[in-house]
Amino acid sequence: MNSRYKAWKLTYYAIELLILILGGSLILFFSFDFAIQIMLLVITLLFYITFGLLRHQAEHDLDTRVVIEYILISAIILASFIFLNITRL
């Protein structure tokens, strides 16, 4: 693994982490409005899927199975969040 690739990977994870933290913080900030929270979570998850798949494409290992995995993990997070807030529905 050359140092340029290492730096690229680190930058990728740093950007991803920052955006996930931003999404999480906004969800917490809007804790008074469940609809906005869901919207923010969906946007964050869409970013997560897109960003992840772009990385796989850049590494030439993008496959339908990978796409399905990202969608399934995101759907589990979304369903978990809804279940977590079941009393607010």
Added chain:
Amino acid sequence: MKKLQKKLHHLFVPHTGNNHRSKLLHHTSLLIILFALLALIGLSNFIKTSSPGVLGISYSITQNDLLQKTNEARAQNGLPPLTLNTQLAQAASGKAQHMFTNNYWSHFAPDGTTPWHFIKGSGYEYIYAGENLAKGFTQSDQIVQAWLASPTHRENILSPKYDEIGFAVMEGSLLGEETVLVVQMFGANSQALAQAPAEVAPQETVPEEKIATQESTSQVEEVQEPTQQQPATPDAAQEVVELPINNIVESPTLNAGFISQSLTLTIVSLILFVLLIDLVVVGKKRIPRVVGNNIDHILLISIFIILIVVQNRGGIL
């Protein structure tokens, strides 16, 4: 036993038998988890609509518990217990109602109304006064623990200046969120003035903004020459004014808050755990696979777990 071990190994550890990917991370397993969650959401909604009262959030916040825990903390620090005061309870109740009506979460209302306005309005003539607030908790002991963990709130609870206390526990909608609000008002009555030094000015304390002893003339006058706002004696006040209801005890058959949080945390933590095992094992063996990036998933789930924990914590002010 060996069979169970083999099954768990198959579920959690990547090896040749599961195509070098923990079985729990296979699409079929993830789909089962997703459908299980969707079924739980559907079932919870069904129970909520068909049998109201079965599923809800369990609350146990009572004035007696709050007083007991507060006085326990004081006793541990060699301080005398605080006694319940009807006027302070009325002031706390007024403050809670004002917060719900005007939709704010602060010691000072957007229109400038101070906590002391409610204390004076109740007829309580104070030398010292203080206020602690809490929202979003479900148990009395959690609230007192949270206050004690915060230096400024702790200072109010453990202040030797106060000898009386009043509580309000009120349920309502605040900033778009259904919540339980707890207001704790502390006071030292001006009746103690006779024993106190002559030049005592009213002191008011809220945790986040320490108010320096500002001797406004009117406040000094109120202390030294109470006229129209002279409080009734505690005994007399109890005869005239009933103490506001300060208990919220709700025990639904199923505590939805606890169940959903525990289950969600268990499910996502389990996935996180398996992802970490997968990352370590496959990373060591350097097996090429066509799967999603484990670190991506680990980052997402970790942030989500932090979100669950932080969102379900109550707030104090």
